[in-house]
Amino acid sequence: MHNLTIAELVKGLQSKEFSSVELTEHFLARIAEFNPGYNAVITITADQALKAAAAADARLAEGNAPALCGVPLLHKDIFCTEGVRTSCGSRMLDNFIPPYSATVVENFEKAGAVMLGKTNMDEFAMGSSNETSFYGPVKNPWAIDSVPGGSSGGSAAAVAARLAPAATATDTGGSIRQPAALCGITGLKPTYGRVSRWGMIAFASSLDQAGPMARTAEDCALLLGCMASVDDKDSTSIDHPVADYTASLNDSMQGLKIGVPKEYFSEGLNPGTEKAVRQALADLEAQGAQLIDISLPNSGLSVPAYYVIAPAEASANLSRFDGVRYGYRCEDPKDLQDLYTRTRAEGFGEEVQRRILIGTYCLSAGYYDAYYGKAQQVRQLIRKDFAEAFKQVDVILGPTCPSPAFKFGAKGDDPVAMYLEDIYTIATNLAGLPGMSVPCGMVEGKPVGLQIIGNYFDEALMLNVAHQYQQVTDWHRQAPEGIA
Ligand code: GLN
Numbered sequence: 001m002h003n004l005t006i007a008e009l010v011k012g013l014q015s016k017e018f019s020s021v022e023l024t025e026h027f028l029a030r031i032a033e034f035n036p037g038y039n040a041v042i043t044i045t046a047d048q049a050l051k052a053a054a055a056a057d058a059r060l061a062e063g064n065a066p067a068l069c070g071v072p073l074l075h076k077d078i079f080c081t082e083g084v085r086t087s088c089g090s091r092m093l094d095n096f097i098p099p100y101s102a103t104v105v106e107n108f109e110k111a112g113a114v115m116l117g118k119t120n121m122d123e124f125a126m127g128s129s130n131e132t133s134f135y136g137p138v139k140n141p142w143a144i145d146s147v148p149g150g151s152s153g154g155s156a157a158a159v160a161a162r163l164a165p166a167a168t169a170t171d172t173g174g175s176i177r178q179p180a181a182l183c184g185i186t187g188l189k190p191t192y193g194r195v196s197r198w199g200m201i202a203f204a205s206s207l208d209q210a211g212p213m214a215r216t217a218e219d220c221a222l223l224l225g226c227m228a229s230v231d232d233k234d235s236t237s238i239d240h241p242v243a244d245y246t247a248s249l250n251d252s253m254q255g256l257k258i259g260v261p262k263e264y265f266s267e268g269l270n271p272g273t274e275k276a277v278r279q280a281l282a283d284l285e286a287q288g289a290q291l292i293d294i295s296l297p298n299s300g301l302s303v304p305a306y307y308v309i310a311p312a313e314a315s316a317n318l319s320r321f322d323g324v325r326y327g328y329r330c331e332d333p334k335d336l337q338d339l340y341t342r343t344r345a346e347g348f349g350e351e352v353q354r355r356i357l358i359g360t361y362c363l364s365a366g367y368y369d370a371y372y373g374k375a376q377q378v379r380q381l382i383r384k385d386f387a388e389a390f391k392q393v394d395v396i397l398g399p400t401c402p403s404p405a406f407k408f409g410a411k412g413d414d415p416v417a418m419y420l421e422d423i424y425t426i427a428t429n430l431a432g433l434p435g436m437s438v439p440c441g442m443v444e445g446k447p448v449g450l451q452i453i454g455n456y457f458d459e460a461l462m463l464n465v466a467h468q469y470q471q472v473t474d475w476h477r478q479a480p481e482g483i484a
Helices: 006-014 020-038 046-062 103-110 153-160 177-182 217-227 271-286 299-320 336-347 350-363 368-392 415-422 426-431 459-472
Strands: 041-044 072-076 114-119 166-171 186-189 209-214 257-261 290-294 395-399 435-443 446-454
Touching: 006 020, 006 046, 006 217, 020 041, 020 046, 020 072, 020 114, 020 153, 041 153, 046 114, 072 103, 072 153, 103 114, 103 217, 114 153, 153 166, 153 177, 153 209, 166 177, 166 217, 177 186, 177 435, 177 446, 186 217, 186 459, 209 217, 217 435, 217 459, 257 271, 257 368, 271 290, 271 395, 271 435, 271 446, 271 459, 290 368, 299 350, 299 368, 299 415, 299 426, 336 350, 350 368, 368 395, 368 426, 395 459, 435 459, 446 459
Parallel strands: 072 114, 072 166, 257 290, 257 395
Antiparallel strands: 041 114, 166 209, 186 209, 186 435, 395 446, 435 446
8 A cells, every 4th residue: 555656545545445544554554663764753643643544534435525535644843733742853842732733734634634643854944964853863765874865854754665655844945855856756845935834833934835745746746736725824825826736747748848957967966866867858858848958157156145044044033942932941040041042052953053153143233234135135146047047948957966865974074065965956945936856767776856947836837747757757666675
């Protein structure tokens, strides 16, 4: 059952081939057996899941079941879940039990999905390797000595290891696409504003966006259809009709204009990764698409701009964790100042503290214009580059990451080397554009991701391209050794 796609699971549930309780028990048993080896799931909600599955079976029996009725999934531990610990991978929220659920979680509940538990992640979604979680690193199912990517590494590893057919994730600078690439699965970051951020713990509010992870583009289409909504609880959520993302999956690639940015194939790109991505481009060309060389001249500025804007917003967002209202509180504070400083020094890990320091510095009087203001100007240039490109092409394709999964500790001492992991993904967040990653090959036994960037609200087209690619290739069907 764990090798079936969500589309197949929905059919099986509706035709009563298996029940949601059977399916849920099957995945819970897999989590119990395999998760200790990966550390991908940090909270298992077995009782709640079995109750929800039984309720789903009752609805299925009545014959009026919603889209994902009875389908099990995992939520990244950044989404608030009523009555279930939501840690954001941090000691700061190790004891936090939210009194409400995120809109994303509610949307999946309405669609009848069954939550199996919560996935591990980099602390406050800051990282590209899942080494910064308070709950320890997540291991990549393809190579246990290597990282799964971050920050949604728990979700990606869980889907790759078939601990769940799908998982939710978030992407501020690449955290859906990069771990999807490194774990050989399909992941989609929607247009900024497409999915509500209500109840999703904030990292950098102008960049954060939630999206689905699954094994196929078709499954991501089904998931996005349930996840996306306009929400008056999120003032940046956009009132744009939610498409039936499955309706155009089979549209032809004939005449599709694919932009290939030269900046995405420059120095620093692993030769094996480049070969796999070029082959994927050729596969789409063989289906009738046209490859057009383009340039995104300011893309080299995206990492420096991001590492001003994201920490600046994070420093403001994370000021709420002060030991007074909720979350961790230090022992026996001497006075209020001591309460603040020790709570934050003990509750936040090293990377989070580094970001708060950088962000506070960039926002301080005297430096604001030089750093934050400048970075916002660069952001406009990056947005304009894409606007120019989309006058000529329908989608933009390239690698998701510069190289396959690296070993634990390989970039631990060098934050800048780690930050460069997201060199191809960050620009889309700065521009607010949607992007996805699709498995397109293997290098040294580790998966490679093909990135598809679309214009605003063009998720259906990106999913169409990804689905057509998956019709002629089987990278998305491969499983890590010992998993299938
Ligand atoms: N790796 C990037 C960072 O550390 C992006 C993380 C993310 O998208 N949440 O900030």
